[in-house]
Amino acid sequence: MAEKRAPYCETTVIHGEVVDRVSKMLMPDQVTASIAEFFKVFGDQTRIRILQVLFEEEMCVCDIAYLLNMSQSAISHQLRVLKQAGIVKYRKDGRVVYYSLDDEHIQSIFEQGYQHVMEAKEKR
Amino acid sequence: MAEKRAPYCETTVIHGEVVDRVSKMLMPDQVTASIAEFFKVFGDQTRIRILQVLFEEEMCVCDIAYLLNMSQSAISHQLRVLKQAGIVKYRKDGRVVYYSLDDEHIQSIFEQGYQHVMEAKEKR
C-alpha cells in the first residue's frame, strides 16, 4: 500500500493497490522527457509541411521556402530543429544544401498521425 | 515550370521541375495543421506521463495526480487536452472520474516515439 501522500490529494489514496502496481512501471523522467521532446518536433505545421515535402524528395532550402511560401530564414531555423532531432540530414553541393530524411520510422509515425486525423474527420 | 516567384527567394527557382512536381502533391493546409495539432498533444512530458499511466490501467484523476506527484488541477487541465484530442475517454462513478485510452493507435505511436528515443541514445 502507498504509505505516504504526495503534496497533493492529501486526504486519501483512492485506489492504493492500483497506484502501487503502476508506480513500479513508470519510466524514468528522463525517458518521458525525451519522448515528449521528440514528438514536440512534429507539433508544428511548418515542420510537418517540410517533412511532407521531404517524403517526396530531397530538396534544397530555397526550393522548400518557395514551395511553402515562407522565408528562407524561417525554413532554415526549422530545418535546424529537425536536424537536431535526428529526423533529417543534409548534404552540401557548392553553396546549395540538400535536406532529406534521416530516419525510416518517421514516415510511419507521420502516417499514423495522418490516419488519426482522417478518422477524427469521419467521426464528425 | 514554376512561372512566378514567391515573395521569398526571388532570384531563381533552383530546381523548377522538382518544385513543380512536389507542389502538386502537397496536402491542404488544413490537413497539415490538424496533423501538427495532433502531435502537439504528445509534445508535453506531463501528457506523456499520463498516457504511460493509462497504458497500464484505467485510473482516476486523484490517483494520477498522486502517481505523478502533480496537482489535481494540472492533471485535470491536461486530461482535458487529451480528451479534446480524442485520445482519452472517461467514465463517471459517483464523484470519481475514471480516464482511459480512446484510440488503439495511440500506444503504437507512443512506442515508435520510445523506440526513436532509445535508438538515439545508442548512437551517442
Add this chain to the structure above:
DNA sequence: TGAACATATGAACAGATATTCATATATTCC
C-alpha cells in the same frame, strides 16, 4: 579579388502554453 548568392544564425518580439491559485460544480454520506 569582388560581386552575387545560398544558407545559417543571433536578437527581438509576438503569440502560445503549462502550471498555479482560487473557486465552482457535482456527488456522497451523515
Add this chain to the structure above:
DNA sequence: GGAATATATGAATATCTGTTCATATGTTCA
C-alpha cells in the same frame, strides 16, 4: 440540508516557441 470530497475551470503568470529582421558565413563565378 450541510459538510466533505473529487473534479473542472477561469484568470493570471512565467516560460517557451516561431517568425522576422539584420547580418554573418561560405561558395561560385566573372
